[in-house]
Amino acid sequence: PWTPFHDVEVRNALRLLHGRPQIDAGELQSLLGHVDEDLTKGRLERPALELEAVFRRAARLSEAHASQTLARTLDILHVAALIELGCAGLVSGDEWQLALAKAEAIRTYDIRRSA
Numbered sequence: 001p002w003t004p005f006h007d008v009e010v011r012n013a014l015r016l017l018h019g020r021p022q023i024d025a026g027e028l029q030s031l032l033g034h035v036d037e038d039l040t041k042g043r044l045e046r047p048a049l050e051l052e053a054v055f056r057r058a059a060r061l062s063e064a065h066a067s068q069t070l071a072r073t074l075d076i077l078h079v080a081a082l083i084e085l086g087c088a089g090l091v092s093g094d095e096w097q098l099a100l101a102k103a104e105a106i107r108t109y110d111i112r113r114s115a
């Protein structure tokens with residue numbers, strides 16, 4: 001699923017690449033366009049997400065695991081959203097998201113290990 005958290009994080013990451021500068025303005029616009037096209041054509045699904053429930057779940061996850069996993073707020077929100085949506089697992093390259101998901105006994109796939 002493509003949650004509002006993904007939308008902000010992916011678009012921001014692409015803009016950071018442009019600001020560093022690792023990609024030029026044309027590449028940035030092209031990549032953002034691909035995201036928009038994937039959303040428009042339904043390749044990325046935008047499920048309904050109850051944000052209050054996500055934040056309540058995030059608070060519980062933080063209380064239970066933040067000291068051990070060192071997960072940051074956005075990472076906790078990602079995992080909380082996946083739990084609230086009933087997802088079967090987490091695909092990520094973020095060590096804190098992966099650690100938090102594992103602490104909750106959620107199946108994980110680390111994209112850094114597949115390269």
